[in-house]
Amino acid sequence: MMGKQVISEVVDNGLCVGCGICAGCCPSKNLHMGWEENGDLVPLQIRDCPSHCRVCLEVCPFGPQSNSEERLAKLRFGKAVEIYQCQKIGWYLDTFVGYSCIDGQRDNGTSGGMATWMLETLLKENIIDAAICVRPTGHQERLFQYDILDKTTDIRNAAGSRYYPVDMSEVVARMNSREDERRYCVVGLPCFLKGLHLAMELMPRLRRRVIYTMGLTCGHLPNRFYTEYLIRLSGLDPEDVCLTDYRRKVNTNRAGNYQFRAITDDGRVGKDIPFSRISNIWIDGYFQINACNYCDDIFAELGDISFMDAWLPEYERDPKGYSMMVVRHPDLAEILLKGKKRNTCHLFSIPKQKILQSQKGGVHNKRTVLAGRLFRAKIKSIRVPHKRIDPDGNIFKKFRWQIETRYKIQRSSKTNWQRTKGKNMVEFQRSFLLLSIPLIFSRLSARVFRVLKHPSKLFLLFKR
Ligand SMILES: Cc1cc2nc3c(=O)[nH]c(=O)nc-3n(C[C@H](O)[C@H](O)[C@H](O)COP(=O)(O)OP(=O)(O)OC[C@H]3O[C@@H](n4cnc5c(N)ncnc54)[C@H](O)[C@@H]3O)c2cc1C
Incomplete structure (x- = not known):
């Protein structure tokens, strides 16, 4: 007999965001991630599940534990000293705006390059052994994937936002394996971090090894067809393209004037597409994953720090971009302030209203x-x-x-x-x-x- 599981309860109801945490945690290795014909990335079932097992549902951010952000966040941040709570931002110690002053991080980053700055700093200072982030694969079938990166050059090459479905199944399974006793910092969208925190509650090894999580503020996630659309618009065939850049910075008068670029496996470069040309495709939610319609976490409330663009007139004029940050973990607040003192980043405190205004x-x-x-x-x-x-x-x-x-x-x-x-x-x-x-x-x-x-x-x- 088959019990309730993530396919019948979540995927079949169109509520899967494709994080893959269910597949990474499945004790029977019964799920793997694959493309649906509609362009979504979802778990696919290999064989019947034991009727008593509900692990996949327990770790699903859109499963029965779906309203648990507040409980999880309180467990993680509730005991910190001088921490504040905001209904929309979640818990926070401080809010900042700034950019990285380390070689190329700002130029290659999406906003001010501070997410890469934080990962590199944690690694260089031996606070973590590896970062879990999203890197290009060079393969058309899956343009990007989560990976475990333990060299600063790899972390730097993984900079940039990927508006493309990626899943955590493999990295979660590797972090939870018997052998891999390392300390990690994981970057993720709000729903991914929620799934990860639910998994950490269930799995002591994961809880021990994931030292920090870093959130990316999120409006919504489009499926694979969004990228195919942009590639076609740039004059190329999606079947030939092995690399895309969603946020190429161009030297204009606004940070929001970034461009999309696609490159084929034989080196042909497509026509650059300015965001202004496709802004309605993004804003009106073309190709959007249905689960995003039912998300109430904008600021990745479970992230020890969350990053976002500084969409405010005072920062938007600089095409190099600024990162805004909500810091929730005292260790990461201290690392930021140390960076400011050492001039490795440009940083200043801003009121939380500015964060809300920018989003x-x-x-x-x-x-x-x-x-x-x-x-x-x-x-x-x-x-x-x-x-x-x-x-x-x-x-x-x-x-x-x-x-x-x-x-x-x-x-x-x-x-x-x-x-x-x-x-x-x-x-x-x-x-x-x-x-x-x-x-x-x-x-x-x-x-x-x-x-x-x-x-x-x-x-x-x-x-x-
Ligand atoms: C789908 C999506 C929607 C977003 N929506 C908003 C929004 O509405 N408002 C806003 O202000 N910001 C949004 N962001 C965040 C923003 O685009 C930047 O990622 C953020 O400001 C960090 O910029 P940075 O220069 O500090 O990061 P960078 O230095 O460029 O580093 C980014 C890090 O994030 C990792 N990464 C990239 N894509 C993904 C992904 N899909 N999943 C997990 N990790 C990833 C990279 O590997 C890298 O380590 C969104 C990001 C994504 C991926």
Whole structure:
């Protein structure tokens, strides 16, 4: 007899984020990660599971423990001295903005290169033996993967954000193996860190060896088709491409003017795609993983430190980029301050309001509008994980057309791409034009409204 497990309870309900922690923890090695036809990365079952085993569900960030961030965070940070709590940011000791002053880290990093700075510092100072982060593979089938990196050059080569599905199954299994008694720092998106912390509760070896976790603030994760779309837009065939860079920094007047670049295995470089050309694809959630619709963690609340872009006018003007940080672990706060003293990083404290302001789009979507999405799920009897936010019918009413349009875009961008593989890009774009018009209109009217309220912003509107 088969018991409840992650495939029937999570994957089949469209709630898998593809973290792979279930596969890495499965005691019978019964799960492996693979591509679904719709472009999502999910666990696939090899054989029947023993009926009593629920490990995969217990470690799943969208499983029955889905509202456990607060409990896990309290366990980890609740006892620290002079720590504060914010409903949206989670626990925090301090909040910073800055950038790395170490050779090339800022240039090669997504924002200010501080995530790489922290990993390298931890390794150089012998606080960890290896970093667990995401590196390019050079293979078209899986462009990026999690790996265990124990050399600073490898950590540096892994810099940059990958808006691409990756999974932790192999690294979790390796960190939890009998032999591998090392100390690790793991980088991950909010849901990945939650799965990892759930696994650490179950597995003493993992708990002992994962010394720190570092979170990446997250708006949402798109599936594999997002990258295929960008590759086609750059004039190349996804089957030929072995390397992509989502955030090439260009010397313009804004950090947000980064570009996407794809390179084929025989060295051909595609046309660079500026973010401004695809911003609606990102913002409107094309190819988005469905589970992200039910996430309420923006700032990776379980990370000992979380990193994000400094999307604020005072920092955005510098195309080299700034990192913003929420620090929760006293050790990492101390390492940052030491770095500042030694001039290996440029760092200063900022009020938490600045952090919230820089991510106001994410906060609005994952907290306010989430209540409307949860209400929609309730009235349609759609199974969703239990969240910290309550369903709210008034929010649903207020944002109804926006919510419904985004769902339609997410669903049909995946089914359309699965069918056509973007062989006719003009056709693909045209088929979404009508759907997107209300969203584009709402963004434009919000801007106009802002300008009418604060006429000085007219200047900014044209600068963009
Ligand atoms: C899917 C996704 C969505 C994001 N959404 C937002 C957002 O809404 N707002 C915001 O401010 N910031 C967001 N970020 C974070 C932002 O893009 C930067 O990663 C962050 O600011 C750190 O920049 P840095 O220059 O300090 O890091 P870097 O020095 O560039 O180092 C980044 C580190 O993260 C690792 N990494 C890259 N991609 C992944 C991945 N997919 N999973 C796990 N580790 C990875 C790299 O291996 C590297 O070690 C997102 C990142 C991702 C991957």
